[in-house]
Amino acid sequence: MQIIVPIKQVPDVALNIKVKDGEIVQEGISWVISSWDETALEAALQLTEEAGGEVTVLSIGTAKVQEALRKALALGAHQALHIQCDSSAGWDSYQVAKVLAKTLADQDYNLIITGKQAQDSDAGLTPTMLAEFLGLPQVTNITAFKDVSDASITLHRKGDDGIEISKMTLPGVVTVNDSLAEPRLASMRGIMMAKKKPMETVDIHSLGLAPEVLQSGGLMTEVVQYEKPDERKEGRRFEGDETETVPEVMQNLKKNIGLFA
């Protein structure tokens, strides 16, 4: 089983991200692998541990994304492919999917696994477009895999009222929900081994893409500006015996919010 996991490097949301004049302040940002992609990688690693095969991680960006690829290798991916470009800032999902599709067009694989969306843009459009461009079936928001073979896979999706089970022929594209698996942590041994694993860099211009695909900013959609939401006020906890706290809560709702007035 050959699995491709495209990963996106995103700003660490645990850090205080600042917005100035409608733009995200780049200084002080720390870059991490988008958390859903970590789940995708975990799923891929578990599948190859079970069924054999290899995981290739792939990322588009400046030399900086090699850090994310290196981490993926430390976690257990077998090889990495870096599509090098000067800047992919502001690209929309369509552009990314086009580049991925072109890159993967002549690769051998059974399965492409991605996060269900990226942690920064939250759009969740790239995998669907990618499946479309590659002419592959796709199942989204997967919570479990069963009966894996090189030719097909059974997938569980969680809905509001139960689990939907589908069988997909391979090759295909799957996006994962973070409840699928807890991503593993890199070990010292993994970090050491990562240094020896292959990482191939391909210049984006050598892929033969139509020039407009690589234009800066979005091609189909454009982000006009960023705004930071107002900070949420701290909540209040009512602790103790409910015969006392419930009336207190009611009183508060009446007084401060005007409910039940």
Place this chain on the structure above:
Amino acid sequence: MLNQAFAGTGQFAEIRDAVRGLCAKFPGAYWRQLDRERTYPEEFVQALTDSGFLAVLIPEEFGGSGLGVQEAATILEEVQRAACNGAACHAQMYIMGTLLRHGSPEQKSKWLPPIASGELRLQAFGVTEPTSGTDTTSLRTFAKRDGDRYIVNGQKLWTSRAEHSDLMLLLARTTPKEEVTKRTAGLSVLLVDLREAIGNGITIQPIRTMMNHATTEVFFENLEVPAENLIGEAGKGFRYILDGMNAERILIAAECVGDARWFLEKSVDYASQRVVFDRPIGQNQGVQFPIARAFAETEAAALMVREAAQRFDSGQPCGKEANLAKLLAADASWKAAESCLQTHGGFGFAEEFDIERKFRETRLYQVAPISTNLILSYLAEHVLGLPRSY
């Protein structure tokens, strides 16, 4: 929330990242519970072991990562910065150095692989004694050669983690002080297998301290140690121990930098949020300045730690730098701890903020493994050329 100002340098980013991820699984509540009960962080130590972080300094041929003190320092700094407590296991990283540098090929191939895999723990270091204290060469624990074994009698104090270690590195006298020309001669290093020794010549008594430290006193009564467990040559033990001290100092200094960065971040967050007299307390210079000063001292200490570690790893002499690093870093973490507690006012004393716990924990490094005064004495004598004061 992580503040980039306290994130350390970009070096070894992948190691920092992995250690952070591991530590995130051991939050304040875990440590508070252990602290209350004075119990050993078994799960945390196991997790660090399983991930291979405690074996970074062991060469690859023996199953470790074969990395340097710079990487080891990075790991311990991150552990402390995540409010975990490396004191539970930091010695696993460096005690084996004596075995590595002075052990025979047979000793190394027998002991290092199981230490690297975590099957055996070597994290007890018996140097300090009740009557000798800092004056190590006056130690009295005696190992008498008797055929193919040594018979050990005496007592060690502050032997940390002895109850959680399979092996102990022991410094004992093998030639009485009166019979040697130099007081530093006649001391030897023995590797004691605690699994066999406990109840057969060794008794361990835990000592409750102001923090959760698993420290003990160890009594030796006719303990038999096979002569093959002598590390290096008999009588040269003091030099072997001194040899390992630079690594220890650099690593403890790195822990202090981690502590300081944790305290600083807490201070800045709280000073920015806490509103008194209708403005954040951090708007007052009286609150800002101690934090800013501790920050400056921490950054300077971090540079010295880096310098010392780089020198160590490239095989250059680093006694001066290792001692400076330990002194500056322990001072910086203590200053950061003090300003953090003060910034938090009454809340700093509440257990749930972890500040009072870390405050107690970081205070140790003014005293152990070497007290601040003794570092100053070292610098005065060995670096500045002033007369020996003791």
